[in-house]
């Protein structure tokens with residue numbers, strides 16, 4: 001399956017949960033792509049990063065969400081970068097460091113597009 005097909009599949013799965021036009025970093029916590037505890041640890045790392053930045057006085061307009069299978073199912077942990085009005089990008093083999101970078105990438109995308117998620121940042 002191509003990257004575009006995987007992204008479309010992930011977008012179709014996450015869109016109903018997120019609602020229209022909400023930006024988020026979404027992680028699969030099903031256990032086919034990676035052990036669930038590994039994926040959960042990556043989610044915790046992303047949420048901790050958002051909390052650390054918030055505590056340091058930054059406001060990151062990023063939601064970190066967990067989801068069941070995103071339809072990729074290989075080379076996890078899998079994350080989906082969901083810009084407010086943009087196309088979903090699927091990222092494979094996400095570890096803690098990559099999760100932090102993905103949070104920053106989403107913040108940059110939102111800033112570049114002049115968008116806000118409209119939601120408060122997620123606390124750990």
Ligand code: FES
Pocket residue numbers: 028029030031032033034068069070071072073074076078
């Ligand atoms: S089990 Fe993680 S993407 Fe399907």
